Amino acid sequence: MTHELLTIGRISVDIYPNDIGVGLEDVTSFGKYLGGSPSNVAVAAARHGRRTGVITRTGDDPFGSFLHRELRKFGVDDSFVTPAAGQTPATFCAIKPATDEFPLYFYGRFPTAPDLQIKAKELDLDAIREAGIFWSTVTGLCQEPSRSAHIAAHEARPRTGLKEGQFTILDLDYRPMFWASEEEARAEVAKILPHVTVAIGNDKECAVAVGEGTPDEQADRLLAAGVEIAVVKLGAEGVMAKTRTERVVSAPVPVETVNGLGAGDSFGGAFCHGLLSGWPLSEVLDYANASGAIVASRLSCADAMPTPDEVTSLLAERGRPIPGASAALAEGAVR
Template sequence: MPQLISLGELLIDFVVLERDVSLIDSSGFTKAPGGAPANVAAGFAKLGGTSGFIGKVGDDPFGYYLKAVLEEIPVDTTCLAMDKDARTTLSFVANHSSGIRDCVFYRNPGADMLLSPDDISEEYIKQALIFHYGSISFNSPLSKQASLKALEYARKHQLLISYDPNLRMSLWETEETARTEINAGFQYADIVKISEEEMEFITGSQSLEACAAFILQMGPRLVLISRGKDGCYYSDGTHSGSLGGIEVNAIETTGAGDAFMAAVLYQLSQNINVGKDASLAVDERLIAILQFANAAGALATTRIGAIPALPTSLEVNELVRKTY
C-alpha cells in the first residue's frame, strides 16, 4: 500500500554534458529520467517510504525505460499507463553556473498530456496517506480532468494534499493562461512548495512574505519557498522564517526542489497522524523536517539528473548531522 501517490509527468531529461554551454553549442547529452511529480514519488521511496505514481508514457522504448526505472527504486507503477498513439515526453536541459536552466520540451502531444479520467482509480488513491500533484498536468484539457478527478478522490478520503506549481513557461500558450491555471491549483492543497524564481510570475509578489500570504489566503495551511543555495522560507500564516542553505559541490540542479519536497512529505509520513489531521504548524518538529529537506535538496545537486541524483535517508541524515 503506497503511503504517497504522485500524479503528473514522467519524462526523460537529456542534460547537456558541459556546464555553461547552450543547447545549441552542446557536444552531447546524458539521458536522465525525471518529471517533477515522478521525482517526488521516487525521492519519497528512496528515503524509505512507499509510493505510487499515476501518469502516462508512450508505448515506446523511452516509456518502457522509465517504467523500469521507477520499478527498480521501487515506485509502484500499477497506475502508470502506456499510450500507443503518443510518444513519451522528452526534455533537453542546459545548466548554467548562475543556477538558471535552459529547458526545451518535446511533446506534441506528449503521452503525459493524454492521461484521462478513465485512468484514475478511486480504490488506488484511497489507500494512501498523501497525494502530490503539479501544475503541468493542468496544461491540457484531458490531463486536467484526470487531475481534478484524482484530487476529488484525495479530498474525499482525507489525504494530505501537496502541490508544486512548477512553472515551465514554454509549455503554455500565453502567460495569462499559465498564471490562471497554476493559481487554480492552489485551492486543493494543504501544503505548497514554490521556488523563489517562480514566485513573482505566479503570485505577483516580489517578497517571500507576500508570496506566502498570497498562497495561504487560497486555502493551503503551509507554504514552503525553496531558495536554491540559500535554503528555504516557510510560513503557516502565523509563524514564518528562513532556514539557510547547505554548501555542497553542486553539479546540476534538476530535481533539487523535488528532492526537498519528497523529504518533507517523507518526514510527515512518519507521523502517526497524517492525512488531513497532520499538523502543518511551524514548530520545532517542522524546523527539523526542513533541515532534513534542505539536506536532501542539497545532495540532489551533487549528481547529474533528477531521479538518479535523489538521496537516501542515510545520506541525508549524515549531512544533517554534519550541518546542524
C-alpha cells in the first residue's frame, strides 16, 4: 500500500483529566487516549479519508497494545510500529480553559523513550520514498538512534517541487525538555531543512529553527534554507504561509477553547489533506485553521479529530469559503 501520508516519531498514551479547571493534584478521574504529535497527525488525516501510517516504537506492554488498537481503530496503518525496550510513555495534562493553561507532564521519556529508538537500518525506505507526504518533527532529532533514522528517511525522499504533488513536511515542534540547548536543536534542524518542502511552526519554534525575527523574516529564512512553503502560526492573529511567489494569511476561527493541546495536530492533518487535494494555499490554510479550532473546543486529541463535514460546516457557519467549491462550480458550468 502506498501511503498518502506517512509520519514518523512520537507516540504515547495521553492521560487527560475528566475534571476540568483544576490542577492535577485535585483531579479524581482520568481518561486515556492515543497521543504523540506525529501519531495524532496521522489520525487527523485519516479522518479526512487519507491512507495514513506511522513509523514509531512502543514498549512491549499493555499500553503499547492499546496504542496499536487505537491506531487501527482510526484507520492508521500500524505495521511500522514495533516494540522496543522500556515502557510506553504516558503524558499527563491539566486542563484549565479559563486561564488558557494546559501544562504537560511527560512520564517514561527520560532518559529515553521507545519512539526515540527508531533505527535507520529498520526503516522501509521504499515506503518512505513513495508516500505522498512524509511528516516528521524536530523532537525526533533530539537523540540517537532516532536522529540518524530521521536523516536517513529525509535523504531517501525525492526532492520534488510543489507542482509534483509530493511533500516532505517538518513540524518545528521544539520542546526544551528534550534538548540540551536551543543551539543544539538549531544545528540539527539546519541539517534537515534542505530536504524539506514545508516547515510549520509558531514564533518560538521558528526562532529556534532560524532565529528571532518577524514572521515574515522567519518565513524568508526558511525559504532561503530550501523550504518551499513556510507556515508560521501567528497565535490570535491566525496563520501565515509564504512561498517564493505568494503570501497568504488565514484569520483565526474563534471557538470556546476546552483543550488547546490537539489543535496543532488537527491543523497538520487537515493541512496535509488540503495539499493532497491540490487546493489553493489560502483554502488549505482556512480548512486547517477550522480543523484545529474544532479540536480546541473538545477534550481529547486523537478522538476529537473532525470529519470533513464538520470542518466545512464550521467554515460555512463562519462565512468562510468552502475548499474546492469554486472549482466544482466552474466544472459544473463547463458541463
